[in-house]
Amino acid sequence: AQSVSQHNHHVILSEAASLELGCNYSYGGTVNLFWYVQYPGQHLQLLLKYFSGDPLVKGIKGFEAEFIKSKFSFNLRKPSVQWSDTAEYFCAVIAMTTDSWGKLQFGAGTQVVVTP
Amino acid sequence: DAGVTQSPTHLIKTRGQQVTLRCSPKSGHDTVSWYQQALGQGPQFIFQYYEEEERQRGNFPDRFSGHQFPNYSSELNVNALLLGDSALYLCASSLGLGLALYEQYFGPGTRLTVT
Numbered sequence: 143a144q145s146v147s148q149h150n151h152h153v154i155l156s157e158a159a160s161l162e163l164g165c166n167y168s169y170g171g172t173v174n175l176f177w178y179v180q181y182p183g184q185h186l187q188l189l190l191k192y193f194s195g196d197p198l199v200k201g202i203k204g205f206e207a208e209f210i211k212s213k214f215s216f217n218l219r220k221p222s223v224q225w226s227d228t229a230e231y232f233c234a235v236i237a238m239t240t241d242s243w244g245k246l247q248f249g250a251g252t253q254v255v256v257t258p
Numbered sequence: 259d260a261g262v263t264q265s266p267t268h269l270i271k272t273r274g275q276q277v278t279l280r281c282s283p284k285s286g287h288d289t290v291s292w293y294q295q296a297l298g299q300g301p302q303f304i305f306q307y308y309e310e311e312e313r314q315r316g317n318f319p320d321r322f323s324g325h326q327f328p329n330y331s332s333e334l335n336v337n338a339l340l341l342g343d344s345a346l347y348l349c350a351s352s353l354g355l356g357l358a359l360y361e362q363y364f365g366p367g368t369r370l371t372v373t
Contacts, residue, residue, distance in 0.1 A: 146300075174360045185262075186301075186348065186364035193360070232300050236360050244291065244352075245314050246362060248300030 144169045144242070146235050148249035156257050157225055163218040163252050165233030172238040175216040176246070177207055181229045189231070192216065203227070228256045260285055262351050262365035270371045271339050279334045279368045283351030289313075290332040291362060292324060293348040301348055307332050308354045336370075344372045 149164035167173060177189040190201025197209040207218045216233060233249040236242065263282045271277050283290050289308045293301035303316035307326035321337045330351075336343055346369050350362035 176360075178364075185366045186350075188361065188363075191361065234300075241314070244289070244306050244360070245303045245316065246291070246293075246301070246350075247303065248293075250298070250300050 144235070144237055144247055146233055146247050146249040148231075148233055148252050150252050151250065152253045152255070154255045154257065155223060158222050159256075161218075161220045161223045161227070161254065163231055163233075163254070165216045165218065165249060167214050167216070167233075167235045167247075169214075169235065169237045174236040174238065175207075175209060176234040176236075177201065177205070177216075177218050178232045178234060178248075179229045180232070180251075186232070189218070223254075223256045225256050225258050227254060229254060262349055262363050264347075264349050264365040264368050266368060267366070268369045268371075270373060273339055273341060273372055275339050276335065276337045277339060277370060279336075279347050279349075279370070280331065281334070281349030281351075281365060282331045283349075284363050287351035287353055287363070288330050289352045289354040290326060290330065291350045291352070292332070292334045293350065294318070295346040295348055295367070297345070304334070339372045341372050344370060346370075 145168045147166045175192040178186045179189045192199045192209045200206045230251045232251045234246045265280045291306040292304040295301040306314040310326045323335045326332045346367040348367045349365045352362045
């Protein structure tokens, strides 16, 4: 069965520190990859997505992610976090098969707390 | 431009009862997907509706059923509620064809508590 793993459940860091959240998936075929963010009291929002092409994708609010096919990874990065980046971050995958397309599979999420 | 809306916001039900949750998709979207998010976990895909038919289904029992109306809004029904059905139920909408299918916009969710 396909799965999505996020390496950390909780991350605490100070403002201006760099952030990297790991995400690995277990599917050998073609995938579409996503990072979603859920700010406190708000609904899930799309941060960035990868469909094809340049494996380094840029999203909103200064976030970027790199797709490394050989490692089945799609790690999220931000060079310098702000207090407003405090949120829960979810990695998600859609496997491009006839029985999975349109079906987002999420990791368990990483709670990120940025301290002033 | 209205985003995805869901009702009700919160709901408390007793074990064994039935519940109906509602979702209106983002303007212009024709596909609705439902997810269950238990506490401390990521959302789990329940099913997806397109053109008033269930197009995809996740690993959920038949107690979970749905419907899509001609105006693209959708309902999620859960029968014979169990304590384990307590969760946040999320609705997501998208366009049904092409790459746009893979960009799903989420609503705020309905928090269901089963006692």
